[in-house]
Amino acid sequence: MAQRQLMTGNEAMAEAAIRAGCRAYFGYPITPQNEILEYMASHLPQAGGAFVQAESEVAAINMCYGAAAAGVRTMTSSSSPGISLKLEGISYLAGADLPCVILNVARGGPGLGNIAPAQGDYFQATKGGGHGDYRLIVLAPSTVQEAAELATLAFDLSDEYRVPALLLADGMLGQMLEPVALPTPRDPGSLPPKPWALTGAAGRGPNYVASFALDPLDLRDLNLKRHARYREIEARELRWEEVSTSDADLLIVAYGTMGRIAKTVVRQARREGIRLGLFRPITVWPFPYAPLGELAERVKAVLTVELSAGQMWEDVRLAVEGRCPTPFYGEMGGVVPTPSDILREVKRCA
Amino acid sequence: MPKGKAVVDAERCKGCGLCVTACPFGVLELSATYNSSGYPVAAMAHPEKCTGCALCAQTCPDVAIEVYREKAASGSAAGGST
Amino acid sequence: MPETQTLTKVFARPRSLTDKRFTYCPGCHHGLITRILGSAIDKLGIQEKTVIVAPVGCAVFAYEWFRCDGVQAAHGRAAAVATGIKRARPDLTVVSYQGDGDLAAIGTAETIHAANRGEAITVIFVNNQIYGMTGGQMAPTTLDGQRATSCPEGRDPATMGHPLRVAELIATLAAPLYVTRQSLHDAKHIAQATQAVEKALRYQVEKRGYSLVEIVANCPTGWKMPPQKANEHIAGTVTKVFPLGDLVDRG
Incomplete structure (x- = not known):
C-alpha cells in the first residue's frame, strides 16, 4: 500500500x-x-x-x-x-x-x-x-x-x-x-x-457484440x-462488514454513509450498556441474505436505517424471514440523521 | 462487343426486377421459376445479348448476381470485387 | 459451370460480406448499400480492422452481413457507440450505419455532437423517409404531404414540421471532413455513391476525420410502390427535396 x-x-x-x-x-x-x-x-x-x-x-x-x-x-x-x-x-x-x-x-x-x-x-x-x-x-x-x-x-x-x-x-x-x-497502478496490458x-477480425472470424436475439429460444438461452x-x-462475491455482532441482541442494518454513521451509534449504545451490533452490506447486489438471516436468529430486532423511505428494508425483511421484528427508520430529501436520532430509534427496539 | 454472362443465385433473388430495368440490352427477365422463398427468379432470357457490363449486378440489392465476361474484354466493372 | 470456363469473373460478391441472405424486402436499397460498403472495404483492404455499428431499424442485423467485427447499438446511439470504440481503439475503422428515425429523430443529439467533435468515424445515413421496420410510420425525413401510417392524411408541415435535411445540418459544422448526399436510383448514381462511400472510408483511414454519407434510399414496402417505381419517385420527387452532391469536402 x-x-x-x-x-x-x-x-x-x-x-x-x-x-x-x-x-x-x-x-x-x-x-x-x-x-x-x-x-x-x-x-x-x-x-x-x-x-x-x-x-x-x-x-x-x-x-x-x-x-x-x-x-x-x-x-x-x-x-x-x-x-x-x-x-x-x-x-x-x-x-x-x-x-x-x-x-x-x-x-x-x-x-x-x-x-x-x-x-x-x-x-x-x-x-x-x-x-x-x-x-x-x-x-x-x-x-x-x-x-x-x-x-x-x-x-x-x-x-x-x-x-x-x-x-x-x-x-x-x-x-x-x-x-x-x-x-x-496496473498496466492495462497485464489484465x-x-x-x-x-x-478487428484479423486471423479470426468476426466478433459480434449485441443484446439482440430474435428467436425466443435463443434469447431465453442467453x-x-x-x-x-x-x-x-x-x-x-458476497461482502459485508459486521461490527460488535458476536454478543449483540439488537442489530442495525445500514449501508454506505448510513453504515458509517451507524458505527458511531454502536459505540454510543455500547457505552450506555445496549448490546447493539451493526451489519453493513458492502455488496447490496448480491445482497448478503444468508449471513444476515443467521444473525437474526440471535437478536431481538433488526433495525434498518436508510436515507430513503425503506428500500433496502425489503431485502432485510427477505433475509430475516420473520425470525424477529424488523423495524425501520429512514430520512429522505437529503436529511441525514445524527447518531443520537438513530440511538433514539434503537432504544425503541430495546 | 464482348460477350458476357450474368449468373443469378436463385435462392438470393427476391424478384424485385431492378436488374431487368438496369440491363441496357434487355437480357434479363423475371422467369416463371420461383425459388424456395416464393420469389420469381431473374434469369437470362436473351443470353446472346449480354455484354458482361455488370450493371445488373451493381443494381441488385441482394448481391444475387455474378457477372462473367470474355477474356478479350478489358477492364472490370466498378463497384464489385473482382 | 463449364460454359463460364472461358469467361473471367468481373463482378462477384465482396469478400468482406458474409454469405448470409439479407433480411430486407425485395428491391430495398439497404442491401445495395451493404454491397457498396462491402466493396469499399474490400477495395481499401480494411476488412480486418473495420467495426460495423448497426442501428435499431431495418438494418438491425447489419453487423451480421460483414466479415468484420460488429456491434449492435441502442436506437439512435450508434454515433456515441462508434465514438466509444474509436476513442478506445483509434486504429480501427469504425462505420456507423443508421437509418433516418435512428439518426435524425431519436439520435439527433448523438449525431450532431459526434460530427461536431469531428470523431474519426464514417456515418452511413440511409434516408428512406419512413420507419420501415415498425411498419411505415412518419420519419423526420418524410416529405411534405407524404402519407405514412402515423400521418394517414399525409405529413402536414403546420403541425409535423418539414423533412429534416441532415446533410445540410451537418455541413454547417466546422469539424466534418466530408459530407455528401447520394442516391441509388440508377446505375450512374450507384457508381457515384460507391465512390462517395470509398472516399469517406479512405478519409477515415488516412486523415482520421468525420464523414457523413447520406444516401437517399427507397422503401418499396413502406411507400407501397414497386421497386422500379420507387426509384423513379426518388429521381423525380425525392431528390428535389434532398438535392444530391457533396456539401463539404475538406479532404
Whole structure:
C-alpha cells in the first residue's frame, strides 16, 4: 500500500479507476460528482486514456458501451437523475454482457430533488432499473478508503463476470475529505485478455457484440446463461462488514454513509450498556441474505436505517424471514440523521 | 462487343426486377421459376445479348448476381470485387 | 459451370460480406448499400480492422452481413457507440450505419455532437423517409404531404414540421471532413455513391476525420410502390427535396 494522502471520495474513486486500468471515461456534469469528470479530464489523458465530455448522460453510457465492446476498461459517473438517463444504456450493456463501471454519487430525489446525500436509488441499482431481466454488481462504500478499494474491485468483478458494476455512493461520501492509501497502478496490458472484444477480425472470424436475439429460444438461452453467472456471483462475491455482532441482541442494518454513521451509534449504545451490533452490506447486489438471516436468529430486532423511505428494508425483511421484528427508520430529501436520532430509534427496539 | 454472362443465385433473388430495368440490352427477365422463398427468379432470357457490363449486378440489392465476361474484354466493372 | 470456363469473373460478391441472405424486402436499397460498403472495404483492404455499428431499424442485423467485427447499438446511439470504440481503439475503422428515425429523430443529439467533435468515424445515413421496420410510420425525413401510417392524411408541415435535411445540418459544422448526399436510383448514381462511400472510408483511414454519407434510399414496402417505381419517385420527387452532391469536402 502506498503512502496515505488526503482525497475526496470523488477524487479517490477516479484515481482508483485509472490505477485499475480504466482507459476510457465518458461523463456529463452533474452535482455532486463533477470532481470525477474533472479529475478524469486532467488525469486520464496523461495515463494514455480517452476522455470525452459527452453531450448527454445517454451518449456517455453509450460511449462506454462502445469502449467496453472494444475491450477497454471503461467507466462513467453521474448522480441520480443522470443514472436514470443512463438506464437504457445500462440495460444494453447487461444484455450484451459487457463489463463497465458506473459510479452513482446519489442525491435527493425523485425528479430534480436536490444535491444532498440520499439512498433513494437502491431499488434502481439493485433491482434492475432499466428494462429486462438483468442485474448489476452493486458495491456500497462507506469511507473514502473503501470507495477507492471498491472502485478497483468493481473493474475486476465486472471483467470477470462480464456484468456491469455500479458503485452506489452518495454526495456525502463524494465530497468528504479523508486519508486514503491508493491501490498500486496496473498496466492495462497485464489484465486478462478479452477474446470476445472488437479488435478487428484479423486471423479470426468476426466478433459480434449485441443484446439482440430474435428467436425466443435463443434469447431465453442467453438469459439463462447470464443468470447462471448471477448465481455464481451470489455464491462467491458476497461482502459485508459486521461490527460488535458476536454478543449483540439488537442489530442495525445500514449501508454506505448510513453504515458509517451507524458505527458511531454502536459505540454510543455500547457505552450506555445496549448490546447493539451493526451489519453493513458492502455488496447490496448480491445482497448478503444468508449471513444476515443467521444473525437474526440471535437478536431481538433488526433495525434498518436508510436515507430513503425503506428500500433496502425489503431485502432485510427477505433475509430475516420473520425470525424477529424488523423495524425501520429512514430520512429522505437529503436529511441525514445524527447518531443520537438513530440511538433514539434503537432504544425503541430495546 | 464482348460477350458476357450474368449468373443469378436463385435462392438470393427476391424478384424485385431492378436488374431487368438496369440491363441496357434487355437480357434479363423475371422467369416463371420461383425459388424456395416464393420469389420469381431473374434469369437470362436473351443470353446472346449480354455484354458482361455488370450493371445488373451493381443494381441488385441482394448481391444475387455474378457477372462473367470474355477474356478479350478489358477492364472490370466498378463497384464489385473482382 | 463449364460454359463460364472461358469467361473471367468481373463482378462477384465482396469478400468482406458474409454469405448470409439479407433480411430486407425485395428491391430495398439497404442491401445495395451493404454491397457498396462491402466493396469499399474490400477495395481499401480494411476488412480486418473495420467495426460495423448497426442501428435499431431495418438494418438491425447489419453487423451480421460483414466479415468484420460488429456491434449492435441502442436506437439512435450508434454515433456515441462508434465514438466509444474509436476513442478506445483509434486504429480501427469504425462505420456507423443508421437509418433516418435512428439518426435524425431519436439520435439527433448523438449525431450532431459526434460530427461536431469531428470523431474519426464514417456515418452511413440511409434516408428512406419512413420507419420501415415498425411498419411505415412518419420519419423526420418524410416529405411534405407524404402519407405514412402515423400521418394517414399525409405529413402536414403546420403541425409535423418539414423533412429534416441532415446533410445540410451537418455541413454547417466546422469539424466534418466530408459530407455528401447520394442516391441509388440508377446505375450512374450507384457508381457515384460507391465512390462517395470509398472516399469517406479512405478519409477515415488516412486523415482520421468525420464523414457523413447520406444516401437517399427507397422503401418499396413502406411507400407501397414497386421497386422500379420507387426509384423513379426518388429521381423525380425525392431528390428535389434532398438535392444530391457533396456539401463539404475538406479532404
